[in-house]
Amino acid sequence: xxxxxxxxxxxxxxxxxxxxxATSVKEVFKAADVPIxxxxxxxxxxxxxxxxxxxxxxxMESVRRNGIGLKGPMTTPIGKGHKSLxxxxxKELGLxxxxxxxxxxxxxxxxxxxxxxxxxxxNTEGEYSGLEHQVVSGVVESLKIITRQASKRVAEYAFHxxxxxxxxxxxxxxxxxxxxxxxxxxxxxxxxxxxxxPDIVYEEVIIDNCCMMLVKNPALFDVLVMPNLYGDxxxxxxxxxxxxxxxxxxxxxxxxxxxxxxxxxxxxxDIAGKNMANPTALLLSSVMMLQHLGLNEPAEQIHSSILKxxxxxxxxxxxxxxxxxxxxxxxxxxxxx
Amino acid sequence: xxxxxxxxxxxxxxxxxxxxxATSVKEVFKAADVPIxxxxxxxxxxxxxxxxxxxxxxxMESVRRNGIGLKGPMTTPIGKGHKSLxxxxxKELGLxxxxxxxxxxxxxxxxxxxxxxxxxxxNTEGEYSGLEHQVVSGVVESLKIITRQASKRVAEYAFHxxxxxxxxxxxxxxxxxxxxxxxxxxxxxxxxxxxxxPDIVYEEVIIDNCCMMLVKNPALFDVLVMPNLYGDxxxxxxxxxxxxxxxxxxxxxxxxxxxxxxxxxxxxxDIAGKNMANPTALLLSSVMMLQHLGLNEPAEQIHSSILKxxxxxxxxxxxxxxxxxxxxxxxxxxxxx
Ligand SMILES: CC(C)[C@H](C(=O)O)[C@@H](O)C(=O)O
Ligand SMILES: CC(C)[C@H](C(=O)O)[C@@H](O)C(=O)O
Numbered sequence: 001x002x003x004x005x006x007x008x009x010x011x012x013x014x015x016x017x018x019x020x021x022a023t024s025v026k027e028v029f030k031a032a033d034v035p036i037x038x039x040x041x042x043x044x045x046x047x048x049x050x051x052x053x054x055x056x057x058x059x060m061e062s063v064r065r066n067g068i069g070l071k072g073p074m075t076t077p078i079g080k081g082h083k084s085l086x087x088x089x090x091k092e093l094g095l096x097x098x099x100x101x102x103x104x105x106x107x108x109x110x111x112x113x114x115x116x117x118x119x120x121x122x123n124t125e126g127e128y129s130g131l132e133h134q135v136v137s138g139v140v141e142s143l144k145i146i147t148r149q150a151s152k153r154v155a156e157y158a159f160h161x162x163x164x165x166x167x168x169x170x171x172x173x174x175x176x177x178x179x180x181x182x183x184x185x186x187x188x189x190x191x192x193x194x195x196x197x198p199d200i201v202y203e204e205v206i207i208d209n210c211c212m213m214l215v216k217n218p219a220l221f222d223v224l225v226m227p228n229l230y231g232d233x234x235x236x237x238x239x240x241x242x243x244x245x246x247x248x249x250x251x252x253x254x255x256x257x258x259x260x261x262x263x264x265x266x267x268x269x270d271i272a273g274k275n276m277a278n279p280t281a282l283l284l285s286s287v288m289m290l291q292h293l294g295l296n297e298p299a300e301q302i303h304s305s306i307l308k309x310x311x312x313x314x315x316x317x318x319x320x321x322x323x324x325x326x327x328x329x330x331x332x333x334x335x336x337x
Numbered sequence: 338x339x340x341x342x343x344x345x346x347x348x349x350x351x352x353x354x355x356x357x358x359a360t361s362v363k364e365v366f367k368a369a370d371v372p373i374x375x376x377x378x379x380x381x382x383x384x385x386x387x388x389x390x391x392x393x394x395x396x397m398e399s400v401r402r403n404g405i406g407l408k409g410p411m412t413t414p415i416g417k418g419h420k421s422l423x424x425x426x427x428k429e430l431g432l433x434x435x436x437x438x439x440x441x442x443x444x445x446x447x448x449x450x451x452x453x454x455x456x457x458x459x460n461t462e463g464e465y466s467g468l469e470h471q472v473v474s475g476v477v478e479s480l481k482i483i484t485r486q487a488s489k490r491v492a493e494y495a496f497h498x499x500x501x502x503x504x505x506x507x508x509x510x511x512x513x514x515x516x517x518x519x520x521x522x523x524x525x526x527x528x529x530x531x532x533x534x535p536d537i538v539y540e541e542v543i544i545d546n547c548c549m550m551l552v553k554n555p556a557l558f559d560v561l562v563m564p565n566l567y568g569d570x571x572x573x574x575x576x577x578x579x580x581x582x583x584x585x586x587x588x589x590x591x592x593x594x595x596x597x598x599x600x601x602x603x604x605x606x607d608i609a610g611k612n613m614a615n616p617t618a619l620l621l622s623s624v625m626m627l628q629h630l631g632l633n634e635p636a637e638q639i640h641s642s643i644l645k646x647x648x649x650x651x652x653x654x655x656x657x658x659x660x661x662x663x664x665x666x667x668x669x670x671x672x673x674x
Contacts, residue, residue, distance in 0.1 A: 084514070110553075111448040127481075132518035138485035142519040144464075148475035175566065177421070181469035182479040208569045212577035215552055216447075229512065233570065236545035240552035 004035050007293060010062040010260075011038040014072030016267025021279035022072050024330040025286045028305075031334040034290065034298045039066065043074055043085065053088045063093055063260060068293060070286055071262035075269075086262075090123050095252035095260055096150060097157045098123040098231060101288070102238040105247055107311025108320060112241045117221045119238055120161060121231020122154040122186075123252060128228045146182040146227065151189035157253060158190075158225035159197045169201040170194065173210050173226035173234060186227055211237060239264075246319050249284035251292065259292050261285035271318075275325040278317040280306060283333070305336040312336075341372050344630060347399040347597075348375040351409030353604025358616035359409050361667040362623045365642075368671040371627065371635045376403065380411055380422065390425045400430055400597060405630060407623055408599035412606075423599075427460050432589035432597055433487060434494040435460040435568060438625070439575040442584055444648025445657060449578045454558045456575055457498060458568020459491040459523075460589060465565045483519040483564065488526035494590060495527075495562035496534045506538040507531065510547050510563035510571060523564055548574060576601075583656050586621035588629065596629050598622035608655075612662040615654040617643060620670070642673040649673075 013022035029036055041059035050057035054077065063069045074085045089095065098121040104114055131143040155172075162170050172190040176183035187204055194202035205213070207230050213220050214234070218241055224234060239248040245265035252260045263281035271277055283306055290299035309315060315332035316322025324332070350359035366373055378396035387394035391414065400406045411422045426432065435458040441451055468480040492509075499507050509527040513520035524541055531539035542550070544567050550557050551571070555578055561571060576585040582602035589597045600618035608614055620643055627636035646652060652669035653659025661669070 127512070128515055132516060134518065135482075138522075140483050140518045140522050142481045142483075142516045144479045144481065145472075146477050146479075175464070175569075178465055178566075179469065179479045181471065181477045185475075185477050208573035211548070211570055211574040212581060215574055215577035216581060229515075232512075232545045233548055237548040237552055237574065240549035244549060244553060 006035045006037050007068070008037045008039055008066050009289065010059070010066050010069035011040045012059065012069065012071040012074070013040065013042065014074040014267065015043060016073055016075060016269045016272040017277035018072030018074070018267060020273070020275065020277050020326050021263065021282045022070075024279035024326055024333075025070065025282055027330055028283060028302060028333055028337075029286070029298075032298050032301055032337050034295065051088070051092065053083050053085060055085055055088055060089075060092060064258070067256070067258050068289060069260040070282070070289055071260055072282055073263055073265060073267040075267045087128065089260065090252055093252075093258065093260065094124070094254045095258070096122070096124050096255075097154050097253040098235070099161065099251045099253060099288075100235040100238070100248060100264075102235075102242055102248060104242050105307060105310050107307065107313065108243055108247065110241065110243050112218060115218045115238070115241050117218060117238060118161070118165075118167070118223045119231055119235040120154065120158040120223060120225045121235060122150055122226065122228050123231075124228070125150050126182075126228035144179070144182055146185050148185060148189060151186045151227075152193065155190045155193040155225060158223055159193050159200060162200050162223045163197060167200070167222050169203065169222040170197075171210070171221055171224045172202070172204045173207050173224055173230050174204060175207050175230075176204075177206060183227065190225060207234070210234065214238065214241070243320075246278045246281050247284070248281055249288045251285065251288045257292075259289065261289040261292070275327060276318055277326050278319045279326060279330065280310070301337055302333075305333050308336045309333050343372045343374050344405070345374045345376055345403050346626065347396070347403050347406035348377045349396065349406065349408040349411070350377065350379065351411040351604065352380060353410055353412060353606045353609040354614035355409030355411070355604060357610070357612065357614050357663050358600065358619045361616035361663055361670075362407065362619055364667055365620060365639060365670055365674075366623070369635050369638055369674050371632065388425070388429065390420050390422060392422055392425055397426075397429060401595070404593070404595050405626060406597040407619070407626055408597055409619055410600055410602060410604040412604045424465065426597065427589055430589075430595065430597065431461070431591045432595070433459070433461050433592075434491050434590040435572070436498065436588045436590060436625075437572040437575070437585060437601075439572075439579055439585060441579050442644060442647050444644065444650065445580055445584065447578065447580050449555060452555045452575070452578050454555060454575060455498070455502075455504070455560045456568055456572040457491065457495040457560060457562045458572060459487055459563065459565050460568075461565070462487050463519075463565035481516070481519055483522050485522060485526060488523045488564075489530065492527045492530040492562060495560055496530050496537060499537050499560045500534060504537070504559050506540065506559040507534075508547070508558055508561045509539070509541045510544050510561055510567050511541060512544050512567075513541075514543060520564065527562060544571070547571065551575065551578070580657075583615050583618050584621070585618055586625045588622065588625045594629075596626065598626040598629070612664055613655055614663050615656050616663060616667065617647070638674055639670075642670050645673045646670050
């Protein structure tokens with residue numbers, strides 16, 4: 001038999017329920033015989049002077065070297081001047097696009113059936129510039145920065161993604177009727193890229209109207225691309241349509257194929273260590289990781305097992321109305337592989 | 338019998354379907370014997386140099402003098418430098434709070450039952466400052482301005498409104514984990530006001546999480562108060578929960594009781610003049626106007642008639658799946674008064 005190539009991937013189990021749900025992923029990968037070897041990194045308890053955050057320099061280097069990683073939830077310690085760990089990762093690794101597929105889980109009932117859309121969020125600038133100051137007492141301002149370079153890059157990624165995934169429509173979400181210059185530049189970049197994809201329908205939708213249409217009829221949308229804050233808002237709204245962040249994967253994409261997939265839900269400290277957490281969002285993120293690496297067979301196998309296990313209903317975790325433990329659900333997933 | 342006091346109110350029928358739906362309101366008011374006399378004003382076809390917009394100086398004076406008005410939809414003519422008519426009204430009249438009650442219409446089915454919440458939006462600053470510029474080629478910035486004065490004022494309005502309307506909870510919506518200074522100041526002002534209302538529960542909810550929770554379970558919310566853009570987004574999302582902007586009233590509140598209620602849907606030029614428009618949003622806005630004036634009896638009477646007529650289902654307009662004309666629906670409303 002051929003020697004199989006093993007891929008090394010960085011794993012940030014994170015904290016709170018992170019280690020438990022990461023264990024679930026590791027076990028499922030092992031059972032499915034996925035050719036991935038993990039390099040595990042944890043958050044430090046003190047700031048690493050080389051990164052200026054609780055993320056160690058070694059862990060960042062690991063992602064850069066491997067070009068691929070998976071991340072559980074992390075709590076940024078509260079206190080003066082601690083930069084958000086999530087934002088630090090995105091910024092330092094140049095993860096310019098945040099991709100969140102939002103797909104109904106047929107076995108899990110919400111008010112919406114058959115949701116199937118993808119939000120692609122500019123992940124580095126906009127309202128997240130961090131530039132703020134007090135003008136005079138009682139008057140503060142924040143700067144929203146939009147650049148041609150970052151807008152073009154995320155627009156290119158969105159259209160490329162749409163094409164690769166056989167999707168038909170890209171909607172750019174904006175408020176350019178009010179922020180004519182910033183959102184206007186963002187739209188201009190989207191239009192330029194849209195020209196290169198004549199087979200993909202391109203449209204522009206104002207964010208308030210977009211949110212109204214999403215709750216009325218999400219089937220109107222396919223791929224949505226937008227500046228940072230709108231992406232933050234709309235991706236959570238979309239997650240809500242299918243049941244919440246516990247069921248939604250997410251990926252952060254950088255240059256040269258660099259990708260860090262992550263579960264975007266919280267660390268749920270109240271249930272941490274109790275074998276109660278739902279690993280689905282991290283598992284679906286690991287499926288995205290496999291797809292990104294071109295490992296479509298195990299990706300499909302694991303994805304089907306997740307849908308099947310949730311549909312069967314017997315081994316659902318508490319957040320989905322069941323009573324299964326994390327390990328019971330994981331075992332059921334493995335049995336259904 | 339006592340001489341009845343008549344109140345003069347300004348009416349902007351607006352354009353597109355505006356005049357038809359305004360006629361519906363006038364007829365219903367007449368049939369209900371509401372003691373309102375209308376002063377009608379239309380948008381001019383040329384810019385009034387005294388206002389710098391298509392809104393005439395006389396119409397603005399009318400609202401200021403009467404202290405109360407009702408407004409249909411208006412299209413801002415496209416072209417360089419034409420300021421939005423809606424924004425001009427809000428700004429020039431100092432309409433600092435935008436209030437949108439969002440109440441399920443029992444007879445009209447959506448995915449959500451029993452929605453009952455109110456969004457209160459800061460209406461004058463924030464992301465709507467209009468301050469934008471190009472820093473260097475390919476780099477643009479927009480300024481979000483938050484002031485203590487405007488934040489305090491809208492927070493005071495929100496808590497006052499909650500108290501007056503017997504509501505139990507005020508949620509301040511923000512993204513202060515990212516925009517620490519601007520949204521931080523907004524929250525600080527809300528907290529200061531919350532202290533004065535010990536009987537009202539006060540909470541702070543991050544906007545992305547708020548949107549997710551709204552689509553999962555809108556019953557978690559009661560009164561929501563927030564900066565301008567978040568209000569724009571969330572009020573449309575909420576409208577979507579109950580069926581859209583055609584069923585949602587809105588009010589703009591200024592100093593000394595000044596109020597301009599408005600239907601926030603579009604002018605629907607495609608059906609204008611065809612006796613097909615649904616006047617419900619403008620009618621519900623007129624009900625808000627009556628409540629604001631303390632005319633609770635006719636307000637209640639008209640509101641009940643709207644709910645009854647829609648529930649009966651026989652005289653619904655096309656947007657609600659019916660075939661009734663605007664005049665047929667209006668006649669049914671009058672019969673149900
Ligand atoms: C935790 C927070 C800083 C982050 C964001 O605002 O981007 C989160 O909401 C997300 O969407 O990943
Ligand atoms: C028409 C537009 C300028 C306006 C806004 O953004 O405020 C509208 O969306 C609204 O909510 O009234």
